[in-house]
Every structure is written in C-alpha cells, then in structure tokens.
Amino acid sequence: MTVFLLCFILFLVGLYGVFTRRNLIKIVISLSIMEFSIFLMLILIGYIDNGIAPIVTPGDLNPIYVDPLPQAMVLTAIVIGLATTSMLMAIAIRLYRKYKTFDIREIKSLRG
Amino acid sequence: MNNLLPIFVAVPLITGFLVMILGKFIRNLHKYFTSISMLLLLILSVYAFINLGDQTLVYVVGGWKPVSNFPIAIYLVLDGFSVILLCIISLIGFIAAFYSISYISRYTAENHYYALFCLMVAGMNGVVLSGDLFNIFVFLELSVMASYALVAFGIGKEELEASFKYQVLGGLASFLILLAVSLIYWKTKTLNIADIREVLKAGYSKTFYIFIQILLLSGFGLKAAIVPFHAWLPDAHSSAPSPISAMLSGVLIKAAGIYVIIRLFFNMFEISEEIAIVITTLGTISMVLGVLLAIGHWDIKRLLAYHSISQMGYVILSLGIGMILISRGKSPGIAALAIGGGLFHLINHAVFKGLLFLNAGSIEYTIGTRNLKEMGGLSAFMPFTSSSSFVASMSISGVPPFNGFFSKLIIIIAAVEAKFYFLGFLAVFASIITLASFLKFQRYAFSNSSRNNKHAGISEVPFPMILSMVLLGFLCIALSVLAFPGIRDLVLGPAINILIHIDAYSSIISGM
C-alpha cells in the first residue's frame, strides 16, 4: 500500500502547487506533476505479481500478463497531457509578450 | 437506425478536417460547409428523436460481443435523455455556425475557427453518446480543448487571461475525473457504466464510495460551473466570440457537466439521500448566488454569464429534489414532475441563453462596446435585435407566456408539493431578481431614447445574424407548448423514465 500512498502524495504536491503558485510556468509544472502521478497510479493498479509485459511470444506456457487496459488508458492520457501542456505553454508565452511578466496576480490587476 | 450513432461523431470530425484541408485552396468554402453539415446533424438528430420513442439503442463499437455477460468493447448508448441533449447541441450548433458567417468575418484565420467549432461539436456528441467512463473522459477533453482555443480566439489581453484561467481549472477538473476513473477501475475492473453499476451492487466500502462521488461531483461540477467551482465561467464566457459564448453557455456546460453528473448519479451510483441533499444544496446556492453576483455588472456578456450559473442552479435544484424523492422511495409522481421540470428548463435555457448571447454579439458588432452605460436607444435602429432580445429577456425572467415561465412554474410546483417550501420560495426570489436585472438590460440598451443621437447612423446587423436570432426567438415562444402535460409526456417522458427507473439503464445494457 505504501506505493499508492507515495503516488498520491505526488498528486497532492501538484495540487498544492496549483493552489499556491502565482507563476504561470509553475502552474503548468504543477499540472504536469498531477498528471504524472495519475499515470503511475493506473499502471500500479494494473500490475500483477510475477507478470510479464503484455507481448505474446510463441512458446510461453501459461504466461501471466500484466493488465493491458490501464496501459492503453495511460497511453491515451499521455498524449492528452502533451496536448494540454502545449496549449498552456502557447497561452503563457503569449501572455508574457503582452504583460512582460509571468505573475498571474499582476496580470489580473493590469487587466483592470 | 442503430447504425446512425457513430455518424453523429464522424460527420463533424470529417467536416472539421475537410475545412482545414480544402479551406486553404477554396475561399469561403468553410463558412457554408460548416453550416450545411450542422444542418445535416440537426436533421439526423431530429430524425433520431422522432423515431426513438421509449427504446434505448446500444451500438457496440468494433462489434465485440460481450464475453460471459460483461461488455468488453466501447458502447454507444442513445436513450431518451441523451437524444434531447443531442438535439440541443445540433440546434444551437447550427444556429451559432450560421450566425458566425457574418460575425466571424471580422477575425483572421476563419478556417481555424470553423475547424475548431466542428471538433467541439464532435466532442460534445461523443460525450453524450458514450456509455463508457474513459470514453466520456476522452471526448470531454476533446470538446474542452477546442473550447480553450476558441475562448482565446480574439487573442486580446482579456481573452488570453480568461483562457488561461479556464485551462488551469479545466485541467484540474480533468485530473480529478481521471483519478476517479482510475479508482473505479481499481475497484470494479471495468469501465462500462452499466457494468460498473452491476459490480458495485455486490458491495463496496462506504468511504470509497463517498470519495469517488466527491471526486466526480467536483470534477464535473468544475466543468459545469456549480457555485464553489464557478470562478472561470464569467471570464471565459464573456470574452469568447459571441457565437462561441452561446455554444459554451447554451450547450457545453450542459453536455460536459450537467449531463454527465445526472447520468452518473442516477444511472451509475445507487442514489443515496446524503449525496442527493448535497446536490440540491449546491444547486440552491448556485441559483441564488449567481443571480446576486449578476446584478452589479454593466458588461452585458458578463451579466449573462452570471445568469448562466443561476439558471443552471434551477436545473440542478429540481433534479436534486427528484433524487431526494427517489431515494426516499415515495411519491414517484412528484419526482417525475421535478425531473421533468428540470429537463424542460435545460432545453429552455439552451434556447434563450443562446439567443441572449447572440443579441449581445449583435450589439457588440454594431456599436463596438459591451458596456450597458454606453448604449441606449438601440431599438429604433435594430428592430430585430431588440424584439428578439425582449422575448429572450422575458423568457429567462419567467414572464408568461414564454417558455421560461412554464419550466420555472413546474419546478416551483414540484418543490412545494415535495414540501420544500423554502426552496420554492428561493426559486421565486431568484426569478424576481432575474426579472429586475433584465429590465435593467432592456432599459439601458434598447429604450432610453434621451441619448438617442449618440448612435445615429447605425443599422441592423447582416441577414444571417437576423435570421438566427429570429429563429431562436420563435423557438422561445414555441417551446411553451411543452407546458401541456400530454405534449410534455410525449417529448420528455422517455428521458424521465430512464432516469426515474434507476435500474432500467443498466439492465437494458447488460441484458444484451
């Protein structure tokens, strides 16, 4: 159970970052950390003791494969994460060009 | 009929890709092509609505049959509830696309706009049709990803800042949902909604159950902007281009938020009284707080955005009352009335809020400002905009004989009959403040002829914008026929049945 708790602590570190950081780049980093922890959690859920990677090699007798479904889900989620990060980066760089700062509070006050 | 289901996702996707490929070579293709494809979707969804009746269609993607009675492939499900959402999406989608023909011509990169629009519609159709938890997450991400880009389409300072806020809170919501999905997979080893219900029946730990319910409620609540999670909505909805505001307020928060909450809490979880009371309370707070926050604002689109929170509160309140009554197991007639009122208000809100945002867009298009203080006397120059906006304002504030009156009346009657007198009183109170706020809008924007000379020489907006506003204004009056019980049963009956007979959904799908 320790791994799951550690994994969830990683999630909470990201959550803490999203709530308390004011820098746009730091917020993006916190979101990616949350994302990573969920990927790891899914793979930890799908692991089976003494399992082998889910690739069929002829000649294996009664193999135990780890669960391929969480792996497929994580593959999907990784690409979604790449998409999210790049969109956030595009907006962050654009905001920096307009305001010359990454401070979200200053951006809010300048906007009026 | 059954083969129709994938078409609802495939058509907007193909339209979006073709707009990007051909739009580079053929001028002005994208404008008309998108509208035509949305019209096709509208016709298909109305056809599906008429032919569906009380049945539930299940489509197995890939054709993989269930193995030892549990589903292995992704299921697409069309029942009475999702077909209503499908019709709203294509209706508002068609009207917003048609309206955009004139409105978006002032922006650059129009083909990107139309491609993103189609992708957003495809994502919402995917969410509404899906019967698989992870699939809902994927298509939800698709629709909100397109909406992030569309909110910032004008790339001004406000748009970018609103879009950043929207993306951060939307990303947070997505991760909460994904965490809940992974916990559910851990427990049940399956992703199909009906199958999850079957597995959870066998027993669960109470804390686990409450934890995933809280995670899902806060995740989808963030997408639906229920009150403690509403911070992004006023910014995002007010800075997007107006047709997109109409789509976001009219459809996206329903398809991505309310629809999934209702689907999961009625058809996946066992309804418990505690969570029903939580949902009702959240709905009540949204209803009252949204309208109180709205009165002080002079920016029209921001005012309308706050009213979206309030009106969504009505829907959640009435469905929450329905949930409480179902969980107590008595008076199913009143529960059906409450749920029917909520769904009726859901449809009405899409129509009149879409229309109000289109009106705001027309005003912005002609005089270039959104500030109410700088307007005045517009009714003399813009007869279609002012009359349709009058219809919509009266409708949202619940004045007879417009549709908003009847849905609010049904909700209040249901609240009173269920002996929640205080909730009924609050609903009336919120409705009165809404009326006051929209009288202010009407007075400052359209009448007030003393400042008439300031806007001399402006003229009515182009034809596509007029036509879409008039169509929606007509619908505002026409939807009042749903007030008659016979017609309401015919239209909303299948949806109410699938929600109120809480085991029907899962038994139809697992019984295949």
Place this chain on the structure above:
Amino acid sequence: MEQSISIILIFMIVGAVYALHAKDLLSAVIACGIVGYGLVICFLLLKAPDLAIVQIVVETITLIIMVAVVLDSTRHELAVQVDTQGIINQIISFILIAGMFYFFYVSIQSLDVFGAHTVRMANAYIEGAAEKTGSANLVTGVIFDFRGYDTLGEAVILYTAALGVMTLLRIQGKK
C-alpha cells in the same frame, strides 16, 4: 519490486517539491523533467515498455518546448511576498490536502493490494487476444482494435492542440 518503486517515487516527490520552490524557472523545468524521467523507469519496472518509449520521447519534447519558452522570456521566479490572499490559499490547500489524503488512505484499504490485481473487462483482451486481433502486442491490440474509438479521440485531441497552438500564435486577431 515495491521497495524499488518506492525509492524512485521518493526521488520524484523530492524533484516535484524542488520544482515548485526553485528560484530559477529553468531549474524548475529541469526538476519537472526528473519527475517525468523517473516515471519512465517506473514504467520499465512495471512491465510497460510501450509506455516507457512514448513517455521518454514525449517528456523530451515537452522539456524542449518548456525550456525554449523559459529561455525566450524570463528565468526569474517572482519575489516572494506574503499577503492575505496567499495565506488563505495556503490554508485552504492544506485543509484540502489533509482531507483528501485521509479519504484516500481509508478508501484504499478495501481495494486490492499492490500486485494482486485481477482482470474482468481486460480478461477478454488477454485470453486469445492475439488470435482475435492478430496483434502480438496486446497493448496495440487494445488501443487499435478493442478500444480504437478512444484512440481516434486521442489523435483528434492532439490534432486540436496543434490547431489551437497555431490559432493562438497568430499575429493579429481581428482584421
């Protein structure tokens, strides 16, 4: 297995905490890379080679993009200033974190322990799946055949993101 993953996870947590508190944005981005590359090792240990390949490439590309953005703007973290809003945020986040941790701790007690996972839906994806789909790699079989519809959505999301990035980085918004 559990110990080695726990050790890597502790490194990842340290990297994550450092990334949030670094004074230099470039170090913060690199520290975020520690978490991402730590994830790759975990994937390899947990018998998920497909994910390890995807994650290592995607992480590298993300890192290139983030470093380019940081180098292109500013590397300095904002000066720390204590104000009421910040303190309120800290308190709210600590309450939230404590509550979520307690709930998570209690709720996972009833679930399967690490390594004792059983399959229900995925059983059909494993047993005889190679004959059903013709693919020796079961993960590829799942993502392109059993759940191909998800994969379509995912590819479209990446497409949307590319479109969105191009849309956001236009010179002019309005004519």
Place this chain on the structure above:
Amino acid sequence: MEGMSIIVKKVTQLLCGIIFLYGIYIISHGHLTPGGGFAGGAIIAGSFILLILAFGSDALNLKKEVIESSITESIAILIVILIALAGFFFGIKVFFANYLPRGIVGELISAGAIPLYNIFIGLEVASAILTIFLALVIFKEESQT
C-alpha cells in the same frame, strides 16, 4: 534562430537519419514489439526537431513548414477516420471493425487493419508535434496562417 556549433552539426548529421529509421521501425513493428504509432510518430518528430535545433531555422530556410505540416496532419487523421468508417460501409457494417484478414500472429504483415492505423496515426502524431514545435519555438508570433 541560429544553429549550433560544428560538432553538434556533425553528430546530428550522423544520428538524424538513424533516429528517423528507428521511428519507422517502431511504427511498422508496432503490432509485434513494444511501440506503435504514437511512440514512432513522436520519435520521427524528434529527429526533425533535432535537425532544426542543430542547424537553425535560418540555414534550413523554413518558411512555409507550419502550413505544410498542418495539411499533412489533417490528411493523415482524415485517412484514419476513413479507415474506421470503411468497415462501416463495406466490411461487416461495424464502425471500427478490423475487416482485413488477420494473418499469422508474429508476421510483419498481419493483424488486419492495425498496421494501417499505426502508420497513419504515426504520420499524424509526427506532423502534429512538429507543427506545435514550429509554431511555439521557431516561428513564435510570425507564424501567419
């Protein structure tokens, strides 16, 4: 953007083609060995990114690449959905059906439509990542559409 030093350029010349070929290998063997369309596509995009970063966008004379890569990705994703719909119209009338013959497990040409999906998803992912990279890093706000 300027290029890097001569050492980096030489090493890139040697490595770039190999990385590209490795990406193609990953895509084409996606149904047999670890990897697949996503991994291979990202690797191919990575080889281009390496080339652009090493030689600089000025020397490579990049002007219209954003538009071209976006057209490539549109066409690739369109083909993916058409393959998925082909089963709907011709084969066994099911969306996302694997309607081609399965072949023998372990052969390069087997697994029905899966290699086709792999190839076109790989193309789509490669050009999408390249588009994002070019728009975000090289052209910045000059990327007129």
